[in-house]
Amino acid sequence: DPITTPDITSNCRDLISGVNDPDNAIRTRKCCPPDIGKTVKDFVFPVEKTLRMRWPAHKGTNKQVQDYKRAIQAMRDLPDDHPHSFKSQAKIHCAYCNGGYTQVENSYPDNDIQIHNSWLFFPFHRWYLYFYERILGNLINEPEFALPFWKWDEPAGMPIPKMFLQDIHGILNPLYDVYRNCDHVLDRIVDLDYDGTDKDVSDQKQIACNLSTVYRDLIRNGGDTLSFFGGEYVAGDKPVASGAKSVGSVEAGCHTAVHAWVGAKYEPNKEDMGNFYSSGYDPLxxxxHANVDRMWKLWKDLNPSEHADPIDPDWLNASYVFYDENQDLVRVYNKDSVNLDKLKYNYIEEPEQVFPWRNARP
Ligand code: C2O
Structure with missing residues (x-):
């Protein structure tokens, strides 16, 4: 049977696990969403005509950047117990990754839902961002609002995008987060194969390595559906350990390396990006994750005949529950996550896109 998230408000455990030195955890370990008396209903596809076009974060127009900052600020200004607040949105990740929910209502009291390290990884994060984007758009009344993506697969996009850094004039930037590795913030090229130690290499060399790493994750290690998505994970399974062989190629590769590279190295849990429970507190x-989501799209486009979404019913029917942009509680299924046209968003690509990693065979 598929993993089926219970009602997230009435069936949530409010003290999560997976945190080192819990007394010194920087963020809250109580991760359940607010209960505002809603019952769960089924998701329906959006009906609007417009398509939200997600944009490369290092190349945002002034309007894109200002709208984005305004929306995040509006989110930060909501009271914490609002389902759309910055904190409530951050806690979603924690609840789904650090033991907030069990797999099927009352059936597997000892089995947590863990949406990492398996084939739930891509669809869960797609849905998470889908609602996050629509909530932000509503907050600033901008129906075409779209998220930026950190385009770390293109040389010019490899450093942390500038808009996320502290403002040099000391104005509080809503996109800034203090819990990052301070050695990595300014103009430093990300290391997509980061293992905890900074490599002593030139930018040119780091860029070349990164392109090979993207090639590795999308092409060499992602040759078939399960190697790309990650292994099966169904009701009754214990959460898959990170480092297991069945973790999908992008998840295990670029995705996790970027988390570790951004998180503050000396905090007890490498907050924020270095731990599941705290990642959602960094706007970055x-x-x-928008770029990770874009990798799913690029992978399918690379080889439409062989790069296919899973068709196993246990994947198709796995479901999660989110607050949508109207504060309704909705149940969403993996099977409804596969088509971007239906979800009314896409990614801006260069005209005649030539992917620089395409021939970067390691
Ligand atoms: Cu849910 Cu990048 O982690």
Missing amino acids: FYCH
């Missing part, structure tokens, strides 16, 4: 998390 959603920007990184």
